[in-house]
Amino acid sequence: MIVVMGATGHTGRIITETLLKAGETVRALGRSAERLAPLQELGAEVLAGDAGSATYLVKAFHGADRAYTLLPPDPQSIDFRAEQDRVGEAIVRAVKDSGVRHVVFLSSVGADQKQGTGPIAGLHAQEERLRHLDGTHVLSLRAAFFFENFQATLPLIKHQGINGGAIAPNLPVPMIASRDIAEVAAKALHTRSWNGRVVHELLGERDLTHTEATQILGARIGKPDLKYVQFPYGDYAGALVQAGLSQDMAGLYVEMAKAFNEGRAKSLEGRRPQNTTPTRFEDFADELASAYRAL
Numbered sequence: 001m002i003v004v005m006g007a008t009g010h011t012g013r014i015i016t017e018t019l020l021k022a023g024e025t026v027r028a029l030g031r032s033a034e035r036l037a038p039l040q041e042l043g044a045e046v047l048a049g050d051a052g053s054a055t056y057l058v059k060a061f062h063g064a065d066r067a068y069t070l071l072p073p074d075p076q077s078i079d080f081r082a083e084q085d086r087v088g089e090a091i092v093r094a095v096k097d098s099g100v101r102h103v104v105f106l107s108s109v110g111a112d113q114k115q116g117t118g119p120i121a122g123l124h125a126q127e128e129r130l131r132h133l134d135g136t137h138v139l140s141l142r143a144a145f146f147f148e149n150f151q152a153t154l155p156l157i158k159h160q161g162i163n164g165g166a167i168a169p170n171l172p173v174p175m176i177a178s179r180d181i182a183e184v185a186a187k188a189l190h191t192r193s194w195n196g197r198v199v200h201e202l203l204g205e206r207d208l209t210h211t212e213a214t215q216i217l218g219a220r221i222g223k224p225d226l227k228y229v230q231f232p233y234g235d236y237a238g239a240l241v242q243a244g245l246s247q248d249m250a251g252l253y254v255e256m257a258k259a260f261n262e263g264r265a266k267s268l269e270g271r272r273p274q275n276t277t278p279t280r281f282e283d284f285a286d287e288l289a290s291a292y293r294a295l
């Protein structure tokens with residue numbers, strides 16, 4: 001049996017659906033039984049609870065031999081790094097208490113760095129915890145910047161006619177559709193395709209600058225002149241807090257943007273066929289355009 005954390009989220013939902021189609025028995029986890037219900041209808045066993053609770057996760061991992069794990073983001077957290085540590089430790093405890101011997105962990109480009117990368121530093125810490133698990137095969141997928149991140153700036157485009165953020169406009173950034181990560185993770189879990197501790201970058205179809213991505217998106221929403229504006233870090237943090245993020249989370253996002261801009265959060269492998277995935281930003285832009293029109 002395969003246990004899937006974050007099964008109602010971007011990657012977890014597709015992993016659950018793909019594994020069910022492949023004939024696997026899946027236990028899908030999330031916070032809400034209601035949001036998990038569609039996966040139950042597809043044949044998954046579901047168990048709702050808070051991943052920060054080791055008691056819940058130990059129960060959730062019981063009887064499984066493989067697991068998809070992640071540290072869920074909480075934009076309102078007043079101490080997000082502590083939250084990541086709590087969930088990360090609960091995962092390790094649950095793996096140790098169960099028969100899980102193959103663990104996929106959703107990590108990020110930049111997770112080689114111990115600090116100075118905002119939320120990515122929490123993924124580094126979790127990679128380290130998992131590395132010390134004896135007798136467990138751990139595949140850490142260091143994913144690129146999700147295409148889905150642009151959903152957060154759609155209201156800015158709608159109301160102010162610009163796209164914006166703290167990442168430098170002309171910095172090439174590896175960007176990926178989360179569904180491509182899900183496909184790799186599901187295949188690895190289904191086939192148990194790795195041994196020992198493996199780190200694998202997933203860099204999307206190509207690197208894109210925020211200016212290029214904004215142009216592609218602008219053309220799809222009838223704004224061919226849409227511009228990407230880089231905000232000063234302080235203004236960016238203020239805008240995130242206004243949008244409902246905690247001060248702590250806003251500070252971590254600024255730190256992450258700096259890490260990209262200063263070249264500390266970057267691919268170590270370099271682009272290769274093995275870390276390049278199929279979905280183009282152009283293929284995804286229609287989803288963003290639909291979400292934009294629905295605003």
Ligand SMILES: NC(=O)c1ccc[n+]([C@@H]2O[C@H](COP(=O)([O-])OP(=O)(O)OC[C@H]3O[C@@H](n4cnc5c(N)ncnc54)[C@H](OP(=O)(O)O)[C@@H]3O)[C@@H](O)[C@H]2O)c1
Pocket residue numbers: 005006007008009010011012029030031032035049050051052070071072073074106107108109119123143144145146149178
């Ligand atoms: N965005 C990026 O560019 C990027 C790049 C690399 C890595 N990552 C990493 O990707 C991860 C997020 O993955 P994702 O996008 O697939 O997930 P997601 O869409 O953000 O969804 C989060 C999932 O976790 C569940 N969840 C949230 N809080 C929880 C809690 N306290 N206890 C139990 N479950 C909880 C949610 O369930 P409900 O909401 O239904 O309760 C949902 O299923 C993060 O660790 C992030 O660092 C992101």
